[in-house]
Amino acid sequence: MPSVKAQSSDGEIPEADVEVAKQPVTIKTMVEDLRMDDAGGNDLVPLPNVNAAILKQVIPRCTHHKDDPPPPEDDENKEKRTDCVSVWDQELLKVGQGTLFELILAANYLDMKGLLDVTCKTVANRIKGKTPEELPKTFNIKNDFTEEEEARVRKENQWCGEK
Amino acid sequence: MAAMETEAAPLTLESLPTDPLLLILSFLDYRDLINCCYVSRRLSQLSSHDPLWRRHCKKYWLISEEEKTQKNQCWKSLFIDTYSDVGRYIDHYAAIKKAWDDLKKYLEPRCPRMVLSLKEGAREEDLDAVEAQIGCKLPDDYRCSYRIHNGQKLVVPGLLGSMALSNHYRSEDLLDVDTAAGGFQQRQGLKYCLPLTFCIHTGLSQYIAVEAAEGRNKNEVFYQCPDQMARNPAAIDMFIIGATFTDWFTSYVNNVVSGGFPIIRDQIFSRYVHDPECVATTGDITVSVSTSFLPELSSVHPPHYFFTYRIRIEMSKDALPEKACQLDSRYWRITNAKGDVEEVQGPGVVGEFPIISPGRVYEYTSCTTFSTTSGYMEGYYTFHFLYFKDKIFNVAIPRFHMACPTFRVSIARLEMGPDEYEENDSGDMDESDEEDEEERRRRVFDVPIRRRRCSRLF
Numbered sequence: 197m198p199s200v201k202a203q204s205s206d207g208e209i210p211e212a213d214v215e216v217a218k219q220p221v222t223i224k225t226m227v228e229d230l231r232m233d234d235a236g237g238n239d240l241v242p243l244p245n246v247n248a249a250i251l252k253q254v255i256p257r258c259t260h261h262k263d264d265p266p267p268p269e270d271d272e273n274k275e276k277r278t279d280c281v282s283v284w285d286q287e288l289l290k291v292g293q294g295t296l297f298e299l300i301l302a303a304n305y306l307d308m309k310g311l312l313d314v315t316c317k318t319v320a321n322r323i324k325g326k327t328p329e330e331l332p333k334t335f336n337i338k339n340d341f342t343e344e345e346e347a348r349v350r351k352e353n354q355w356c357g358e359k
Numbered sequence: 360m361a362a363m364e365t366e367a368a369p370l371t372l373e374s375l376p377t378d379p380l381l382l383i384l385s386f387l388d389y390r391d392l393i394n395c396c397y398v399s400r401r402l403s404q405l406s407s408h409d410p411l412w413r414r415h416c417k418k419y420w421l422i423s424e425e426e427k428t429q430k431n432q433c434w435k436s437l438f439i440d441t442y443s444d445v446g447r448y449i450d451h452y453a454a455i456k457k458a459w460d461d462l463k464k465y466l467e468p469r470c471p472r473m474v475l476s477l478k479e480g481a482r483e484e485d486l487d488a489v490e491a492q493i494g495c496k497l498p499d500d501y502r503c504s505y506r507i508h509n510g511q512k513l514v515v516p517g518l519l520g521s522m523a524l525s526n527h528y529r530s531e532d533l534l535d536v537d538t539a540a541g542g543f544q545q546r547q548g549l550k551y552c553l554p555l556t557f558c559i560h561t562g563l564s565q566y567i568a569v570e571a572a573e574g575r576n577k578n579e580v581f582y583q584c585p586d587q588m589a590r591n592p593a594a595i596d597m598f599i600i601g602a603t604f605t606d607w608f609t610s611y612v613n614n615v616v617s618g619g620f621p622i623i624r625d626q627i628f629s630r631y632v633h634d635p636e637c638v639a640t641t642g643d644i645t646v647s648v649s650t651s652f653l654p655e656l657s658s659v660h661p662p663h664y665f666f667t668y669r670i671r672i673e674m675s676k677d678a679l680p681e682k683a684c685q686l687d688s689r690y691w692r693i694t695n696a697k698g699d700v701e702e703v704q705g706p707g708v709v710g711e712f713p714i715i716s717p718g719r720v721y722e723y724t725s726c727t728t729f730s731t732t733s734g735y736m737e738g739y740y741t742f743h744f745l746y747f748k749d750k751i752f753n754v755a756i757p758r759f760h761m762a763c764p765t766f767r768v769s770i771a772r773l774e775m776g777p778d779e780y781e782e783n784d785s786g787d788m789d790e791s792d793e794e795d796e797e798e799r800r801r802r803v804f805d806v807p808i809r810r811r812r813c814s815r816l817f
Binding site: 276277278293294297298300301303304312313316317319320323324325326327328331332335336337338339340341345346349350352353355356357 | 370371372373374375376378379382383384385386387388389390391393394395396397398399400402403414439442443446
């Protein structure tokens with residue numbers, strides 16, 4: 197079975213079956229443009245923006261979802277739901293925020309719409325229902341508003357009845 | 360739940376690149392989006408990214424691209440403006456607005472007079488004033504609908520449909536909120552009931568219970584049906600036709616716009632419900648039936664359930680010309696819920712002997728009553744060929760079922776002593792001693808739904 201080797205940012209070389217490896221559009225483009233799939237399998241696909249740990253999570257997901265139909269085009273009129281993350285993906289994504297965000301970055305860089313979608317939905321689910329006080333704590337975000345800015349934001353959004 | 364993790368290289372929500380961050384925000388509801396505005400400058404800026412608000416404008420307020428262009432505003436500001444006006448109804452608005460839009464679009468070419476009779480929406484102050492007048496709160500979904508249109512002028516044809524028989528005519532107008540308030544009931548038997556519709560001919564109204572009382576659930580919509588045997592004017596039985604205003608209104612609109620109710624001479628002949636499976640074809644002739652329940656001519660006490668049925672007889676336009684025929688007689692087999700059968704035979708239909716030829720449609724209306732809450736009819740017509748008068752044949756009429764809506768017996772009756780009402784001789788009120796006290800108290804006769812029945816009434 198033809199395989200492709202990817203070289204992560206920290207030098208490791210996880211190997212993956214070429215069909216699986218071609219799921220990330222970035223890799224697919226590289227592989228096809230550089231005609232790596234008909235080479236001897238010794239060429240490396242460099243992925244300087246993705247570390248090995250993340251790549252090791254991305255590859256099993258690609259394998260698991262390799263027969264999935266391509267995700268539908270974003271329909272402006274369709275309801276955007278976050279409850280349709282498959283159980284397998286939910287398990288994969290029971291990770292800390294840091295890892296989750298790294299997965300998002302990887303999916304973004306590798307142009308993997310499916311993975312990007314589920315990771316973003318997962319983060320969205322963690323935002324839902326939290327108050328403006330809980331959000332900075334959960335996501336470790338510093339409030340960088342000045343007093344005037346904060347007052348302005350409050351005023352602009354008082355129509356919503358919160359805070 | 361995300362733990363409060365600290366990462367060695369702090370990758371936070373904030374530090375994600377814009378595209379994925381916008382994707383995350385696109386999954387949030389408007390409230391969560393606003394909450395994000397309070398967190399940091401970057402989140403605030405991105406949460407206000409206008410395309411994110413397009414989805415919410417469409418979902419909650421049904422605002423179209425055209426409307427946005429006309430108003431020359433950005434999506435977020437449109438959302439806020441609409442929220443400031445009708446935000447209190449945000450949970451109901453889309454369903455009710457859609458119902459109104461669909462209804463008007465359907466009626467404009469078919470019943471233009473009816474659309475012209477619709478009044479413009481009431482103001483919040485007007486609705487508050489009515490609440491003060493009647494001493495009760497109006498349901499939110501009712502208010503939402505009345506913000507869009509304040510009923511119609513008291514004219515014919517009524518928005519809530521018409522019904523015509525040889526000697527009986529009903530046309531139900533949607534009342535404006537002030538007229539409705541004038542009809543707000545305080546008397547025993549109809550406490551806290553606000554009329555939704557009114558018919559000038561029959562004086563009949565559909566009511567909504569604005570508070571729970573006398574065995575009614577809050578927000579139920581019903582036809583009243585005085586208990587004629589109770590000798591107590593507070594004994595009013597009820598045919599329930601909606602669990603809430605939204606349920607009542609949207610079901611009605613769906614029936615109209617799906618073509619479920621025939622439009623005849625620019626009136627909606629509502630309550631005629633046709634089950635598309637209720638059709639029988641014999642040779643080139645197809646017979647189909649729609650039925651309707653008439654609460655104003657029915658009663659629970661004594662049990663007398665009045666139905667009309669409208670029959671459509673048509674011959675395929677591809678039939679050969681020599682198939683033209685004339686109806687001679689009808690045969691009916693009428694069965695009630697107890698299994699009692701009545702047979703009726705007679706010449707013609709409603710005094711006529713229609714000729715059916717290729718492409719021709721003949722329709723007529725007749726009626727029947729049952730002493731049980733449901734029943735069915737079936738039968739056949741006998742025809743002779745126009746050009747071969749001796750050749751006769753039967754054309755089947757599909758079996759059609761009729762059942763009255765769920766009704767609820769008045770509390771007054773349940774609380775009466777035995778000498779306060781006439782004995783009722785029908786068998787369908789099960790007054791056995793073994794009956795649960797609880798059951799007796801809340802006697803809601805749920806009429807069994809048959810999958811194939813011809814009449815989903817109301």
